[in-house]
Amino acid sequence: MKSTRFWVILIAGLLVISGVFTALVAGQTSGTMANIYLDGKCIRSIDLSQSDDSYEFTVDSPTGSNTIQVEPGRICVSCAECPDQICVRQGWISASVMPIVCLPNRLVIQIEEQSKQSELDGVAG
Amino acid sequence: MNRIHTKKLVFMALLTAIALTIFVLEAQIPPLAPIPGIKLGLANIVTIYAVFVLGAGPAAMILLSRIILGSLFSGGMTIFYSLTGGFCCYLIMLVMRKLVTGKQIWVCSVLGAVAHNIGQIIAAVFITQTPGVAAYLPVLLVSGILTGLFTGLCAQFLLQRIGGHTF
Numbered sequence: 001m002k003s004t005r006f007w008v009i010l011i012a013g014l015l016v017i018s019g020v021f022t023a024l025v026a027g028q029t030s031g032t033m034a035n036i037y038l039d040g041k042c043i044r045s046i047d048l049s050q051s052d053d054s055y056e057f058t059v060d061s062p063t064g065s066n067t068i069q070v071e072p073g074r075i076c077v078s079c080a081e082c083p084d085q086i087c088v089r090q091g092w093i094s095a096s097v098m099p100i101v102c103l104p105n106r107l108v109i110q111i112e113e114q115s116k117q118s119e120l121d122g123v124a125g
Numbered sequence: 126m127n128r129i130h131t132k133k134l135v136f137m138a139l140l141t142a143i144a145l146t147i148f149v150l151e152a153q154i155p156p157l158a159p160i161p162g163i164k165l166g167l168a169n170i171v172t173i174y175a176v177f178v179l180g181a182g183p184a185a186m187i188l189l190s191r192i193i194l195g196s197l198f199s200g201g202m203t204i205f206y207s208l209t210g211g212f213c214c215y216l217i218m219l220v221m222r223k224l225v226t227g228k229q230i231w232v233c234s235v236l237g238a239v240a241h242n243i244g245q246i247i248a249a250v251f252i253t254q255t256p257g258v259a260a261y262l263p264v265l266l267v268s269g270i271l272t273g274l275f276t277g278l279c280a281q282f283l284l285q286r287i288g289g290h291t292f
Contacts, residue, residue: 002224007232014239015270021263040254083199089159098260101161101253103203108255 028095031113034075036068039106045115048073048094061105068109075109077102129183137175137183144171144191145198152199160261162206162245163268166238166276168195169214173234173280176218178288188215206248213244230284234277238269 032049035042038061048070056069056078064081074094077087080102087102099110129137148168157163168191175184192211196204217240221233242265249258 001226001229004229007225007229011232011235011270011274015267018263018266018270022267025260025263037253037255084156084161084203086156086159086161089156091159098264099255099257101249101258101261103161103206103249103253106253108253108258110255110257 025097027097029097029111029113031095031111032073033112033115034070035110035112035116037108037110037116042116042118045117046070046075047115048075048111059107061107063105066102066105066107076100077107077109080105133179133183137179137187140171140175140179141187141190141194144168144187145194147171148191148195149198152195158268160264160268162242162249162261162265165272166241166269167279169234169237169241169273169276170280170283172211172215173218173230173237173277174283176215176222176233177230177280177284181219184219185215188212205252206245209248210241210245214238214241216240227284227288228281230281231274231277234280235270235273238273238276239266241273242266242269 032047034046034048036044036046036059038059043059051070052072054069054071056067058065058067066077066081066087067079069076069078071092074092076092077090077100080088082102082104084104087100087107090100093100093109093111095111097111099108101108145168147170151165151167154165157165171191172184172188175187179187188211192204192207196207214237218233218237221236225232242262246259246262246265249261250256
């Protein structure tokens with residue numbers, strides 16, 4: 001049996017390391033491209049620095065739909081058909097490293113440097 | 126023949142019902158933070174109790190029943206995250222059970238919570254096919270360590286008060 005001191009130090013160490021990494025991912029990215037992924041496939045890319053009007057659109061997934069709202073420089077999920085509504089409560093993001101995630105509908109909105117949408121699928125978006 | 130005695134089966138069913146009740150009640154609390162995966166995890170108090178008092182097999186059955194029934198009650202679309210997280214947590218707690226004293230049960234719970242978060246994120250990366258989701262791991266770990274400490278202390282006090290009852 002290890003002493004309680006051993007476990008306290010181990011857990012405090014884990015807490016500090018995760019705290020440091022949390023601070024890192026809480027930072028800002030220099031990218032302005034909002035890539036919208038459904039099931040791992042980038043279905044639409046929006047350059048937030050280029051968009052100068054506000055609009056919204058709906059992404060349908062087998063489990064429900066998400067309404068995504070775009071304003072100059074920022075993006076959010078305004079409405080979602082899921083039980084927890086966490087993606088809606090995440091609110092607007094503009095340059096956050098942490099993506100907006102809707103786990104039930106497998107939708108991810110991530111701000112990146114480049115568009116991840118493949119050219120061939122471009123028209124379908 | 127390796128059979129489960131009726132008394133033990135009833136006790137396991139009772140623990141499942143308690144865990145499910147806690148789970149459903151906790152699901153009524155609005156999310157603590159707008160971050161997917163952060164929650165108190167109060168139902169884990171029952172899992173810890175089962176791992177320490179009833180052992181590996183019964184604890185696994187109680188956990189599995191609670192996750193399946195719980196996802197039926199709460200919408201069910203996040204069952205894979207709960208299953209992966211729950212069983213990572215369960216395995217770590219089984220290992221830790223041999224390494225801690227009665228006054229260190231909270232350690233078991235904290236490391237279980239860490240395993241839960243890692244399992245959950247791995248499931249999320251696989252299911253959404255989007256590696257960027259892993260950016261949530263550090264903040265989940267911070268919250269998991271704190272909530273795991275809380276539920277672990279609850280379980281530890283529970284075991285100290287009513288622990289010795291075994292079948």
